[in-house]
Amino acid sequence: MTLIYEDEHLVAIDKPPGLLVHRTQLAAGEELAALQLLRDQLGRTVWPVHRLDRGTSGVLLFALSAEVASQLGALFEQGQMDKRYLALVRGWPVxxxxxxxxxxxxxxxxxxxxQTMLEAQTRYRVLQRMTWPLVTDARFPSTRVALLQAEPLQGRxxxxxxxxKHxxxxxxxDATHGKGPLNRAVAAHLGxxxxxxxxxxLTLTHPVSGALLRLEAAPDPGCPLTV
Known part of the structure; x- marks a missing residue:
């Protein structure tokens, strides 16, 4: 696993896409997960303190003790961490x-x-607008795509x-919230x-030292998540 930060209290990695954070019953056939790989790499127990979807890459934070895990979990629950994501989306926001x-x-x-409906806000900013030579709708000769920076203010x-999607x-x-024909065309286009x-x-106050930590993981060079 690629480490982007480590001290005696916590460690952050750059999670690759497609890797589970930890094993679950929903993916019972999967043997590899970030938690187990990092534990074996460091030779010690690690505690996950937040989630990334399996398909999401980037900054993933772990604690190196149960006490620090509890402190970090509280920071996430209270919205005291600044989280920034890059997302490649269909279409151009107005x-x-x-x-x-x-x-x-x-x-x-x-x-x-x-169900209980929970408050949720996400800020976004358009970083780049692109037109790709993909035809997934006979009405249009190409497909508009945008690169966004997204900032979720909660952690739903x-x-x-x-x-x-909203x-x-x-x-x-996104197999759950996107369109299958477009997803398949994009996969073929990008390989x-x-x-x-x-x-x-991910920006946070260190739970022990009080220092401001800014943990960053850049997308792979040349991938469409880079401007």
Whole structure:
């Protein structure tokens, strides 16, 4: 695993796309997960303190003790961490920047009706607008794509993915919230099948030293998540 920060209290890695954070019953056949790989690499127990979807790449933080894990978990729960993501989406948002203010059901795997709706806001900013030579709709000779920076103000499950779908700009490669024909065309065009969402930066106050930490993971050079 590629380490981007390590001290005696915590460690951060650059998680590759397609890797689980930890083993789950939902992916019982998967033997590899970031938690186990990092534990074996460091030769010590590590505690995950937040989640990244399996398809999402980028900054992933672990604690090196249960006490620090509890402190970091509280920071995430209280929204005291600044999280920035890069997302490649279908279409061009009308505005160059905006705030998506749309409550989300607690469990995205279940119908929303009858569920508690949770406050959720995501800021976004358009970094680049592109036109790709992909035809997935006979009405159009090409496909518009935009690179966004997204900042979720809470940590709801699949928040960025659900919010970008809500404004009709789903993330490319999102099998749940996107369009299958477009996702397949993008995978063929780029030669890579993945969710085009990357955890670019995580800024937080160190739970022990009080220092400001800015953890960053740059996308791979030449990939469409770079400007």
């Amino acid at each position: 505005a160059d920047e905006g705030l998506i203010d749309h409550p989300l059901a607690r469990d995205p795997e279940l119908p929303s009706a009858g 499950r699949h928040q960025i993915r659900r919010h970008l 404004i009709a700009h789903p993330i490319l490669g 890579v099948q993945r969710l085009w969402l990357h955890a670019q930066r």
